[in-house]
Amino acid sequence: MSNKYKLTIPMAIVITLIAIVYQRTTGPTYPKKFKINYQGEKVRVKLPRSQENTEGALISLPLLDKSHQLTVFYKRFPTNDEWSESPLEMKASVWEFRLPVQPAAGKLQYYIEMKDQEGNMIQSLGNAPSPILIRYKGPVSAFILAPHIFCMFFAMLLSALAGSEALFKTEASRHVGRWALGFLFVGGMILGPLVQKSAFGVYWAGFPFDWDLTDNKLLIGFLAWLIAVIANAKAKRPKFTLAAAIVLIGMYSIPHSTMGSQYNYEEGKVVTDR
Numbered sequence: 001m002s003n004k005y006k007l008t009i010p011m012a013i014v015i016t017l018i019a020i021v022y023q024r025t026t027g028p029t030y031p032k033k034f035k036i037n038y039q040g041e042k043v044r045v046k047l048p049r050s051q052e053n054t055e056g057a058l059i060s061l062p063l064l065d066k067s068h069q070l071t072v073f074y075k076r077f078p079t080n081d082e083w084s085e086s087p088l089e090m091k092a093s094v095w096e097f098r099l100p101v102q103p104a105a106g107k108l109q110y111y112i113e114m115k116d117q118e119g120n121m122i123q124s125l126g127n128a129p130s131p132i133l134i135r136y137k138g139p140v141s142a143f144i145l146a147p148h149i150f151c152m153f154f155a156m157l158l159s160a161l162a163g164s165e166a167l168f169k170t171e172a173s174r175h176v177g178r179w180a181l182g183f184l185f186v187g188g189m190i191l192g193p194l195v196q197k198s199a200f201g202v203y204w205a206g207f208p209f210d211w212d213l214t215d216n217k218l219l220i221g222f223l224a225w226l227i228a229v230i231a232n233a234k235a236k237r238p239k240f241t242l243a244a245a246i247v248l249i250g251m252y253s254i255p256h257s258t259m260g261s262q263y264n265y266e267e268g269k270v271v272t273d274r
Contacts, residue, residue: 002172003171003172004164008165015164019156022252031046032126034046034047036114036125038064049135051099052136053102053104054101056101057134059088060094060096061088061096061112062095063091063095068117069114070087070114071115072085072087072112073110075108076107076265083128102263103136104137104200104270106135106136110132111124141198147191150187151183152187155183155187156252159244160245161180162244163242163244173232173236174232180225181226184225192218200260202261210272212261214260217251221248260272
């Protein structure tokens with residue numbers, strides 16, 4: 001079987017690593033980063049944007065000055081609730097506050113104000129017009145989540161490898177493409193709904209039932225690879241393989257959980273954030 005593995009495997013690894021780093025640094029569920037200005041230094045802090053609903057999300061900030069006053073403002077999203085406010089509690093070397101627990105897919109918006117002992121504003125981490133948004137989720141078993149993550153990124157690796165082989169029109173592009181489709185099917189179409197059900201109470205929130213972007217981009221990527229594998233069933237058609245690989249890269253470039261599941265407090269059910 002003709003191949004260019006010495007060249008294409010490193011290419012595929014680089015593409016996949018870029019995808020992993022990108023997924024880890026984008027999207028609405030990864031911690032929000034801030035820099036606190038203190039005595040000429042910039043102290044880096046992170047505030048949570050995702051939390052299992054077994055307990056409230058913990059806000060923890062370094063105790064830089066005991067004379068400071070830290071207050072968190074929060075309310076449910078999306079609602080017309082008034083802002084609730086609570087002081088952060090001083091504990092050893094940190095300021096702490098635990099946000100209220102919400103149902104699966106329930107969201108809170110919050111921000112933190114830091115003032116000196118006279119009540120003068122020092123700094124705000126977020127604000128009322130642009131708060132931090134956190135989404136709660138149900139716990140997902142590691143026996144489901146771990147293979148789901150592995151299969152999805154291994155599918156990306158195989159897809160990139162097949163696409164790279166397709167550039168050289170090798171026979172390997174057909175063979176690797178079938179494996180890419182297989183891992184995408186297991187990781188996305190089987191394990192994906194199980195993860196979604198555990199976290200947000202629904203198996204599938206994409207087309208034709210709703211417009212969850214994570215589910216829909218998975219569906220597009222899967223269909224692209226299904227078409228490519230069928231097109232290559234009897235004859236080598238590298239253009240289809242390359243197109244499917246490009247489509248999947250495009251799908252992975254959309255931040256995870258964008259336009260995802262969201263609890264509607266008025267209706268009391270999970271909908272899609274549009």
